[in-house]
Amino acid sequence: MTFNIPLTYRPLSAASLPDTLANIPALRARLGGDPKHWTVREVSDGYLNLVYLVNGPDGSLCTKQSLPHVREDKDWPLPLDRTAAEAAYWRMVGPHAEGLVPEIYHYDPELALIVMEQLSPHRVVRHGVVAGETYPGLGAKVAEFSARSTFFTSDFFQKQEFKHRGVAELKDNHVLHRIMLELVYQDPFIASPRNHWTTPHLDAFVEDFRANGRIRAAAARLGLKFLSSPQALIHNDLHAGAVMIAGDDVRIIDPEFSTFGPIGVDLGIFIGHLLLGYYAQDGHAKPGEDRSPQQQWLLDEIVAFWFAFRRRFVELWRDNAAGDAYLASGFADPVGQAVAQAEREAFVDGLFADAVGYAATAMIRSIIGYSHFAELESIAEPDRKGAAEAGALSLARQFLLEPQRFVAIADVIAEAPRHRRAPGGRFAP
Amino acid sequence: MTFNIPLTYRPLSAASLPDTLANIPALRARLGGDPKHWTVREVSDGYLNLVYLVNGPDGSLCTKQSLPHVREDKDWPLPLDRTAAEAAYWRMVGPHAEGLVPEIYHYDPELALIVMEQLSPHRVVRHGVVAGETYPGLGAKVAEFSARSTFFTSDFFQKQEFKHRGVAELKDNHVLHRIMLELVYQDPFIASPRNHWTTPHLDAFVEDFRANGRIRAAAARLGLKFLSSPQALIHNDLHAGAVMIAGDDVRIIDPEFSTFGPIGVDLGIFIGHLLLGYYAQDGHAKPGEDRSPQQQWLLDEIVAFWFAFRRRFVELWRDNAAGDAYLASGFADPVGQAVAQAEREAFVDGLFADAVGYAATAMIRSIIGYSHFAELESIAEPDRKGAAEAGALSLARQFLLEPQRFVAIADVIAEAPRHRRAPGGRFAP
Incomplete structure (x- = not known):
């Protein structure tokens, strides 16, 4: 080609x-x-x-x-x-x-x-996560970006024509769209030659992802939603390598995979990669180093990210309802305002469910798919790398198999530590 | 403009x-x-x-x-x-x-x-419905069209690029897209000057549709889905005026409003307009004429339409899974085949729920919106016209308010007769 x-x-x-x-x-x-x-x-x-x-x-x-x-x-x-x-x-x-x-x-x-603009002295968040740095406030800033970038390109703010024109404008980027589709939603669940993983440590996980019918169905539903739910213009690659930080200043970069898609994709990728960082900490700790403060920070930022996103998206919608969906003039009276607020909250709750699913696919593709990322990939010792990756795969697997257990962000935080694995041998799902 | x-x-x-x-x-x-x-x-x-x-x-x-x-x-x-x-x-x-x-x-x-092609001696189904004709087999034929036209343009058969190119190709038709959006999903639920209805008979319904928070929310959710769920290329105007028939030969015409949207839109419009025909029969009966056979025929065709659509869509997907969603190579083994079949059935059940909602919006816009249709509009006597329209609005209202009561097509058929109204005065919702 x-x-x-x-x-x-x-x-x-x-x-x-x-x-x-x-x-x-x-x-x-x-x-x-x-x-x-x-x-x-x-x-x-x-x-x-x-x-x-x-x-x-x-x-x-x-x-x-x-x-x-x-x-x-x-x-x-x-x-x-x-x-x-x-x-x-x-x-x-x-x-x-x-x-x-x-x-x-x-x-x-x-x-x-x-x-x-040259972002200086900004650092790519991923590199800091590997190095054991912490950036309190990161989650709230990325949440503000996610809320603004998706709300203002959604049907709640835009007219119908915006999205049709936008899809047309991005359609020539089909090669990158296809790469993202295949690498995230297809390859990890089939025997693609592009897949690779820490072996033999993760072999049983890989086998399970290709054989387990419920996992394959859950991943396919997420893939279908990715293909057929253009809720907003999404970044589509919002991992910790696309976030730069210097003190309070946080900037999002690298939107070349952007497409109109489910808002939960961006949320899930960001949460998923913070979780990768969480499981990676043990693998990066030097002898005697305690990475539990970094682990706690990562979980705290996930919580802060979700709550800030939820609050800001609902506020932006309430204050800027200029779009074709939920036409403002139909909800201007007191009853309408109350109903619209309930609808906004229900919509964002639906995004949470999507985010849990897309966190799973983001984590899985980063460990057993084509593109791996430094959080885990830079762990030098294979047994420790495999253990960190097995922890992340184990949580991702539960996201797909038992989504009903994750109704609030606290459920994610409570489950994450339970999936940590100690180095040693091969891991069972 | x-x-x-x-x-x-x-x-x-x-x-x-x-x-x-x-x-x-x-x-x-x-x-x-x-x-x-x-x-x-x-x-x-x-x-x-x-x-x-x-x-x-x-x-x-x-x-x-x-x-x-x-x-x-x-x-x-x-x-x-x-x-x-x-x-x-x-x-x-x-x-x-x-x-x-x-x-x-x-x-x-x-x-x-x-x-x-000149379709001759075909007749527009709408005209036949008004005249009291019946066309046994109509529903199954339209179901075949709906299943084929939507399946073969869906993510189950097509690659991602097809839809992006298709949206780009149709985007210049934005004026018709906007007309459909506004006339169906927005106007009937606000005080739009384009609305008109049989007055005073339906005044209380109209008031309710603009005031009832649950109805407005349900309609807005359907509007949002219309805007943000391009499951397939849909006809988007599949009422009885877009269907021509001569014996066993059924042809679908007039797709100028077509867009990528929820499959349930086409299903709901067709079902909704057969229901309009059902409520219209009393208004068209001549003195002493019994239109109950026609009414029964219309309900029978709705049942046949749904069952044929459901069966055919699932079959087409099973036999032609060439698309990017539910990648065939990921479901080729026996477990995968069983899982995929369950997923197909669950997907089509979801379309039924959508169809009930879009039947409601199709019926409502046809009675109190800008464009009315001959099924009801050609009833000469205002009291009989208002009664027929009130019946249709009453069922549509229940579709929006109690969707959980309509889990199978039999529920629709059982409810339809209960909403019929006798001519006389104004109607309460």
Whole structure:
């Protein structure tokens, strides 16, 4: 498979980047001085992009450019359309999420290049979680982002036409949409050659996920909902690697997988990856190090995230009911207001149930699917890695098998410690 | 509001039509002979289009052309994009619904013209229902169409990309999408100037629909689902005026409102309009005429429709599971097959619940909204008309207020007679 690449496209190098930026007056002015003296540092991370940090005497910026293939695998072609999708996401979500996303300075479709605010001294939350750092307040900030980004792109705020146009605008990003669909909702439950896992430790889990009818059915229902419930524009990859933090300042990045989908997907991915971090702590603890404060912090942030999301989504809806769903003029009287409030709360309760399910699929795909993540992947010792992963898989499995046990976020917090496994041998589900 | 009209667009008259058709060799050959001798008869019906039947010595056809305004109201402009949407629907659904839809001979985007098979001696089912005719077997045929048209455009058969492309293709038909949204899910539950109803007979119902919080909430939930659950490409206007019949031959027409939406919408509209026909019978009975056989026939067809739809949708899914939802390779083993069958049945049971709700909104909008339909509208005597309409509204109201009472189609059939009202005065909900 090959994809169209604009004739003028070229991957930018640290050497060629200053000239390109200097041709754009606003960027040249922002950096200031002589482009020859700008510093350029490559910080490419993740699977997909070239990322540079550029600093000049007057300011700084960050460039993100799509490559026409997976960064580490030139034989896996990827279309450049994902940059258009990211730009579209920022255009639709940015105005409603000021201060929670990077400022976007420039978008060049032919170079598949986005130039944005350099987030400094921000750190990717995932790296901090691995290092044993804690960021009190993280959950509430991400909740604010999730509530705003989804509410303001939902049918409660938007007119019907917005979503139809939005789906049309994102449709050319179908390769990334397909990757996400297959890697999360399909591969882990079949014998896909892309799957890999810590073996033999997790073999019995993997076998169970492919054989257990109730698990397969639960995962398929989540996949169907992912395909057929475009409640809002979702980020669709909201793990701890897409969150940067510096003190109180939290920013969400990397929305190139964005699509119209169930709001619970974003909530579940974020919760699921905090839970991965929770189970990973034992594997990262140095001899004699007690990671229980970090574990408690992660669980606290999950609670804070959910309560803040729930409160903010309901408030935003109450105060901004401009959409085609639950037409405001139909609920303006006192009875209508009371009914609408009950409907809002019931809707968000439904999102919680979805979030539990999507937390499960996010955790499972991160451990036995194609893409693994540093929380667990960077645990050096296989027995400890397997034990941490088995704990996460065990909770995820219960999310799928006994969703009725998780009616409140407290149920998640209460169950999480019970699934921890001690290193040693193979693990049974 | 005005819309783009191609420079070469012109409404075709009975006089100009033969020349236009004669320029298309396949159509000229189909009709045969000298175009001067072709007969052209206008049969425009409904709100939106110019329709002609054309006959020649060798064959016949039907032309349907969009007008740039509501047919009876030149001050209500309508875009011609609806013909592109209809053509797209036939392209997506036609191959899967052979024999249940008209054959499409030609589509001219600049004239907003579709040329199709002339259905003769077919009759519009609505007219027959008013006249007291019965068509045994109707329900099973429409069920076959509904099962095929929705299954083959669903995530159970299609890949993810199909729907994204389909939504993009239909998005320019937003004016018709908005009309349907507002007329069905919004207007009847607010004080819209477009609403009208038999007064004073139905005043108390109308007041209740705008004041009753539980009804408003139920209607808003259905509206939200309409906006955010694109399970399949739906016809979206599948009332008895969109069904033509001649003996065993049943054809579905007029998909210009089609959109990706909940499958239950099509099911509910069809069931709802048969129920309108059921309540209308008393109003159309001549002195001494017994319409109870017709009433029984309508209830029988509702039962047959539901059971045939349920069986066929499940069968089609079992035999054609090519889609991204419930990936076939994940359910190929005996356990998987058993689980998948249970999932299919549970999914279709969910469609029944949706159908009951969408039957309610279809009935309500047909009686107190903007567009009324001949089943009830053609009842001459206001007291009898009001009584028939009150019966339909009363059942629809129960559908919204007590959905838990309707778990099987038999529950609908058992309740329907209990809501009939005798003519006389105003009706209380």
